[in-house]
Amino acid sequence: MTRDPLPDPLLPRRRFLQVGAASAFLCTIGGETVSLSRRGDAAKADAAAARVARPRAAGPTEQQTFTTPEPQPGGQVVEYWIQATTARWTIVPSRRDDWHGKKVPGASTFRAVVYQQMTPGFAAPLGPAAMPGPTLHAEVGDVLRVHFRNALPESLDQALTMHPHGVRYNPEYDGVYLGQYTRAGGFVAPGEEFTYTWEAVPESVGAWPYHDHGPNHTLNTMRGMFGGLVIRPKGEPVPAVEKVLFLHSLAPPVTGLKRQFQCINGRSFAGNTPTITAKVGQEVALHAIGMDNNFHDFHIHGHRWKDSRGGGHTDNPTLGPNETVTARFVEDNPGRWLYHCHVFSHQDAGMAGWYLVE
Numbered sequence: 308m309t310r311d312p313l314p315d316p317l318l319p320r321r322r323f324l325q326v327g328a329a330s331a332f333l334c335t336i337g338g339e340t341v342s343l344s345r346r347g348d349a350a351k352a353d354a355a356a357a358r359v360a361r362p363r364a365a366g367p368t369e370q371q372t373f374t375t376p377e378p379q380p381g382g383q384v385v386e387y388w389i390q391a392t393t394a395r396w397t398i399v400p401s402r403r404d405d406w407h408g409k410k411v412p413g414a415s416t417f418r419a420v421v422y423q424q425m426t427p428g429f430a431a432p433l434g435p436a437a438m439p440g441p442t443l444h445a446e447v448g449d450v451l452r453v454h455f456r457n458a459l460p461e462s463l464d465q466a467l468t469m470h471p472h473g474v475r476y477n478p479e480y481d482g483v484y485l486g487q488y489t490r491a492g493g494f495v496a497p498g499e500e501f502t503y504t505w506e507a508v509p510e511s512v513g514a515w516p517y518h519d520h521g522p523n524h525t526l527n528t529m530r531g532m533f534g535g536l537v538i539r540p541k542g543e544p545v546p547a548v549e550k551v552l553f554l555h556s557l558a559p560p561v562t563g564l565k566r567q568f569q570c571i572n573g574r575s576f577a578g579n580t581p582t583i584t585a586k587v588g589q590e591v592a593l594h595a596i597g598m599d600n601n602f603h604d605f606h607i608h609g610h611r612w613k614d615s616r617g618g619g620h621t622d623n624p625t626l627g628p629n630e631t632v633t634a635r636f637v638e639d640n641p642g643r644w645l646y647h648c649h650v651f652s653h654q655d656a657g658m659a660g661w662y663l664v665e
């Protein structure tokens with residue numbers, strides 16, 4: 308689908324028309340405007356990101372210090388070790404669309420940048436280097452203590468961050484690059500570590516994304532630097548089936564591949580996207596999150612549920628960038644079901660998967 312960037316007065320008209328082409332977008336990286344409109348343009352954004360100097364805390368607001376929060380009585384510290392790394396990532400491993408029973412020809416492998424869960428002290432990998440990153444769990448009253456390491460190779464010399472939605476944090480732990488106003492957690496250079504502390508407050512209940520918000524955040528988010536946070540009320544049981552599903556695209560300027568893929572969790576076409584399984588009687592919670600420049604919707608055949616954002620029953624709620632909707636129900640309808648984005652051009656370019664109920 309076309310992304311519609313706002314006209315930039317610094318861009319000549321001809322360049323802007325190119326930018327208007329399908330899957331193009333503009334990034335501002337440390338004050339430079341970079342257009343990602345053609346295959347290979349990611350290298351331009353990476354070069355611009357390598358030129359961003361470490362910010363020096365600017366004024367009194369940035370000198371202000373904050374107390375690191377501790378858990379509420381009865382809560383606990385939930386610790387994670389997560390590194391940012393590259394991954395050779397294949398979007399259509401089966402080279403097939405199992406829904407339509409046809410081949411998906413052509414290359415679909417590129418270098419992604421992802422979050423990977425590690426054992427304490429970053430001693431060894433605990434999970435795969437995959438899209439999305441690990442789902443982080445906490446209950447209300449807990450604090451999440453996330454030790455983050457930028458393990459990018461020398462060839463990708465740029466600062467990264469982890470920025471969460473939904474949890475509470477003070478400016479120290481926002482994980483955002485703010486130019487000259489940046490704090491340490493908003494600029495974690497290769498080889499460096501930073502520990503974020505985030506509070507699970509009552510208003511945090513639900514599922515939320517986290518993502519890179521460093522100087523090159525747009526490109527990095529588009530190439531895999533995102534994951535989910537699930538915060539539960541204290542003591543609430545975990546649903547038997549729970550899955551975070553990111554709806555997003557992988558476009559030629561980002562991947563260097565020839566075609567645009569519409570993805571769920573970094574994969575395209577049924578049989579490659581997550582196949583979700585459940586049994587009749589089980590509690591099911593599917594958290595769909597928009598993770599690109601487009602609007603999506605989230606449709607599951609054969610089911611309906613109360614919109615988690617309030618309102619009535621739905622089977623096809625709309626989802627904006629970084630917005631979550633949770634489909635939660637007790638399974639009562641066995642069979643082979645399709646789940647997909649109902650934007651037709653997304654559905655037909657791979658944003659679909661299987662939901663199998665025994």
Ligand SMILES: [Cu+2]
Nearest residue numbers: 603648650653
């Ligand atoms: Cu969509």
